[in-house]
Amino acid sequence: MAEDLEQKKNTHHKIVRVAHDLFMEHGFRAVSTRNIADACGLTQPTLYHHFKNKKALYLEVLRSELFDMQTALERIIKRCDDLEECLYQVTYYILINKPASISQMFRDIEKELDAGHRSKIKTWWIDAYQVPIASIFERGVKQGEIRNPDEFGSYPAASAYLLLNLISTNDSEQQHKEKMAKDQAKLYTKVILYGLASPSFKEARNEL
Known part of the structure; x- marks a missing residue:
């Protein structure tokens, strides 16, 4: 048996x-x-x-893919104490491991699946990507490393979504992913944490 x-x-x-x-x-x-x-x-x-049926199998493929991503991100976050390093490692992992055919997946989800299935997939996606990354920002807020979200609405979930939007714009060809991912991950991490404005520009703005 x-x-x-x-x-x-x-x-x-x-x-x-x-x-x-x-x-x-x-x-x-x-x-x-x-x-x-x-x-x-x-x-x-x-x-x-x-x-x-085929749809049930397709849903299981997506659920399995997203669960594997969630497990990997949670593992990275658990072993990282430094805020910047944690964001960098998570961003790099997603850039390297996100499906090359993600655009095709999104089209299939929109065209082939009903609203109930799409809602279920959205929940899986939030659990896999947004919740783990939001936990990094939440920890940063609690430790005083990230400014109070009430200042301009930079709440953990919104910050996570912003980072994921940056990542989603990166559609480098597969053969260039390994070469570019480290630089892209570093850039996205710096932009999210520190912005692009120079210290002198910030000081000048503060004097106005």
């Missing part, structure tokens, strides 16, 4: 892994359950034993 359960678990993970690669490469509509079953070396009835 234990072997049967273990085999079922392994098959489940294999289906998700193979479906992930196919969906990310070709998009939701272009991939059929037969394509996925064939790539897994399974029959379609066996695949349907694990997932009732």
